[in-house]
Amino acid sequence: MNHQQLIIPSNQATKKQGGNHLTVVPNSSQTQQISSSPTEASSVKRRFAFKVAPDLISSFRYAFKGVHYAFTTQRNFRIHTLIGTIALTLGIFLQVSAVKMAVIGVTVAFVLVLELINTALESVVDLTVKQTYHDLAKIAKDCAAGAVLIGALAALFVAGVILLPPLLTLIFNS
């Protein structure tokens, strides 16, 4: 494991510094200590967390809050949810096979997952650079948006292959 740099909240830092965060570059012995075992590394990670979900129900609750946040704040997430719902409804209406329905379902989920990751990454970037311009912030956001675009194009392709032929047959035979 390669730990180049750790950023920990200032209230957990051993040395005081200005601002909200203290950047700590561990020396070789600290790096060794962090990487010595997965359990140890995980306990270090948890120590840096502001809050840890106490149980499984809480974990699910936070996860649903994330989905709810994306749905209420991200226009693209709502658009993809709507298109996904239409695709699944069309699949049922056109009576496509179970395997094809599964492919549509996974594809819809894939796009929504990419949207959620994009939203999470945007928040982390904004948290890091606030309202200042940074080339790396631009790259991170553009690449995350690019990932969603590629996912959406793949979904369009899947819909074209699975849903379009039976839809055209239905239209031209009626």
Ligand SMILES: Nc1ncnc2c1ncn2[C@@H]1O[C@H](COP(=O)(O)OP(=O)(O)OP(=O)(O)O)[C@@H](O)[C@H]1O
């Ligand atoms: N701090 C920043 N520094 C440099 N460029 C930024 C910064 N914040 C945003 N940008 C640029 O503005 C674009 C739009 O930013 P935004 O935060 O709306 O992301 P987005 O991925 O386009 O949002 P959404 O997915 O909600 O449409 C980014 O893709 C990036 O090119």
